[in-house]
Amino acid sequence: MRILEISYRNPYGKNGAGVESYIYKLANFLKSNKNIVEIAYASENKINGCSPMEVYIPKFVWKIGLAKFYYNLKLYFIVNKNKSAYDIIHINGDNGSLIPFIKGAKTLMTLHGSISETLKLRTKSHSIKYIISYILDSIDGFFEIASCRKSQMVISVSEHTARFFKEKTGRNDINVINTCIEPPYKINKNFDIIDELKNSGRTLLLWVGRDPVRKGLNIAKRTIKDIDNITLITAGYNDENPQENVVNLGYVDNDLLQAIYQITDIILFPSINEGFSIGLLEAMSYGCIPVAFSIPSTNELIKDGENGFIVNNEDELKQKLSWLVNNKYIIKQIRPNVISRASDYYCNKILPGIYSLMEELNQSQNH
Numbered sequence: 262m263r264i265l266e267i268s269y270r271n272p273y274g275k276n277g278a279g280v281e282s283y284i285y286k287l288a289n290f291l292k293s294n295k296n297i298v299e300i301a302y303a304s305e306n307k308i309n310g311c312s313p314m315e316v317y318i319p320k321f322v323w324k325i326g327l328a329k330f331y332y333n334l335k336l337y338f339i340v341n342k343n344k345s346a347y348d349i350i351h352i353n354g355d356n357g358s359l360i361p362f363i364k365g366a367k368t369l370m371t372l373h374g375s376i377s378e379t380l381k382l383r384t385k386s387h388s389i390k391y392i393i394s395y396i397l398d399s400i401d402g403f404f405e406i407a408s409c410r411k412s413q414m415v416i417s418v419s420e421h422t423a424r425f426f427k428e429k430t431g432r433n434d435i436n437v438i439n440t441c442i443e444p445p446y447k448i449n450k451n452f453d454i455i456d457e458l459k460n461s462g463r464t465l466l467l468w469v470g471r472d473p474v475r476k477g478l479n480i481a482k483r484t485i486k487d488i489d490n491i492t493l494i495t496a497g498y499n500d501e502n503p504q505e506n507v508v509n510l511g512y513v514d515n516d517l518l519q520a521i522y523q524i525t526d527i528i529l530f531p532s533i534n535e536g537f538s539i540g541l542l543e544a545m546s547y548g549c550i551p552v553a554f555s556i557p558s559t560n561e562l563i564k565d566g567e568n569g570f571i572v573n574n575e576d577e578l579k580q581k582l583s584w585l586v587n588n589k590y591i592i593k594q595i596r597p598n599v600i601s602r603a604s605d606y607y608c609n610k611i612l613p614g615i616y617s618l619m620e621e622l623n624q625s626q627n628h
Contacts, residue, residue, distance in 0.1 A: 262348040262623055264291055265314070265340070267357030268302040269332065278471050279539045280353050280373050283418075283440050287351075290612040291619075299347075301339075301357070303332045314339075326393060329401060333359050340366065348623045352412065358404040361411035369622055370412035371615075372422050372435070374536030377402035379475065406430060414622045416615065418537040421557030436618060441611035442542045442603065448520045455517075458508065459524045464491045464586045467525040467549065469518070469540045470532075471497050477531030477554070482507055484531070484579045491586055493529070494521060497540075522547035526592055527585060531578060532556060545569070546603035548596040552581055568598040 270278070272285035288298045301314040305323065316339065322331045337359040340350060344366045352360055352370040361368045376398055409415055410430040416438050417423035423435045458465060466485060470476035478495065482504050485493045492506055496518060499511035513521070528544035530553035537558050545551055551569035553559040563569035570585075572578045585591055 262291075262619065263297045263346065264299070264349045264351060264619065265347045266298060266300045267336070267350065267352045267360065268300055269329065269356045271302045271304075272300060279440070279536075280356070282539050283371070283373070284353060286441060286443070286608050287612060287615060290608065291616065294616060301336060303328060326390075326397060329355070330397060333357060333404070336360065337363065349619050351619075352408060355401045355405040355408075358401065358408040361408045367622065368408075368412040369414045369416065369619060370408055372405075372409065372415065372417040372426055372536070373440075374418075374422055374534070375402070375425050376405050377429075378425055379534050409435075413625075414618060416618065419558045420561055422536055438614045438618075439606055439611060440537045440539055440542070441606050441608040442539060442546055444604070444607055445522070445543075445546045446519065448516055448523065450516055450520070452517055452520055454508075454510070455520045455524060458492065458494065461492060462490075464527070464589065465525050466491055466493045466527045466529050466582070467521060467544060468493060468495045468529045469497050469544070473498050473500065475532060475534055477533060480531040480575055480578070481529045484529075484575055484582060488579070488583055488586060491582070494525065496521060519543075519547075522549060525549045526589075527552055527582070529578075529582075530554065530559060531575075532559075535559070537562075542603055542606050545599050548600050550585070550592050550595060550599055552578065552585070554578070562602070564602075566595075568595060568602040 266284050266288055268281055268284045270281050272281040288300060291298045299314050301316060304315045304317050316332055316335055318328050318331055322328050336357055340360050341363045344363055348367060350360055350366055350368050352368055354373045355376055360366055380398055380402060406429045409426050415435045417435050418440045420437055423437050427433060427435055468478060468481045481493060485491055485506060492508060494508050496510045496513045500509040522544050528541060528549040528551050530541050530551055532554060535556060535558045541551060551563055553563060553571060555571045555573050559571060563571055565571040570581050572581050
């Protein structure tokens with residue numbers, strides 16, 4: 262098959278997140294099965310943006326916050342012109358949300374969460390920037406739902422996201438196939454910061470993410486403020502508000518991130534909304550004990566007290582962390598369960614299911 266994967270950021274670049282990680286792993290798997298895969302993504306560089314699937318977006322469009330809208334609109338015309346070249350066009354979330362409206366396009370959509378649902382949880386503001394962002398995201402959310410309705414086949418990475426879109430679209434044929442991770446591997450590089458943290462004698466906690474609001478960075482920082490003998494490592498977001506006992510690493514490459522997982526005791530996950538977190542799964546695969554807010558996706562993954570801990574608010578989060586720090590044998594006790602649970606989501610178990618659906622869609626379109 263010839264497959265077009267629709268991303269937004271370059272999955273092979275440095276600024277990818279969960280969706281890009283998903284596309285990266287899926288594309289490599291598809292290629293290993295002798296398929297031809299192209300990836301569409303937005304580019305800030307006009308020189309590099311000469312490829313049909315590297316969509317150039319002018320800098321002023323990025324600055325005024327219209328990059329995603331511009332990207333989807335431009336991609337619509339590019340794909341419409343080249344639609345016959347692909348057996349499957351794989352849309353990821355709101356990336357490429359106009360493509361299902363192209364007559365004759367063979368579309369598979371993967372739902373990684375819901376923009377509309379996330380909007381409801383935002384802290385309200387009367388600033389112009391917030392209002393513009395809210396309007397644009399509302400439009401994206403509308404087209405995400407419309408795309409789900411129009412796509413020939415739909416996958417959701419979680420049961421909760423599937424239920425949400427079933428209610429919004431009336432579709433009862435949404436396939437649930439979770440996101441996936443690669444098995445943990447040993448890092449042979451030496452990092453000074455890792456040695457320093459490892460030898461500190463403190464309980465190490467980790468918060469990882471690109472979106473500090475949705476993933477609850479400030480909640481994590483407030484929670485650990487008065488707990489003794491712990492260090493919170495934050496990675497993925499450049500936090501410019503220093504705090505005692507917090508080590509902010511900003512963006513980290515994959516090797517350093519895996520090295521951080523190896524020394525971390527507890528992964529903090531006070532997220533207010535999530536499709537299905539790759540970062541959480543990766544940390545668990547290394548034996549990091551998850552302590553997470555009770556939201557649908559974490560409730561699907563974690564059984565409280567068996568392979569992690571679920572809490573309902575900041576007070577419960579603080580109490581649970583204090584208890585774990587004072588009873589570290591619990592961490593060692595449930596670590597095998599945590600690792601075992603994460604292994605259910607290894608890519609060699611997940612990706613063949615997606616590939617089978619692609620083959621099914623391709624065959625149905627050919628008859």
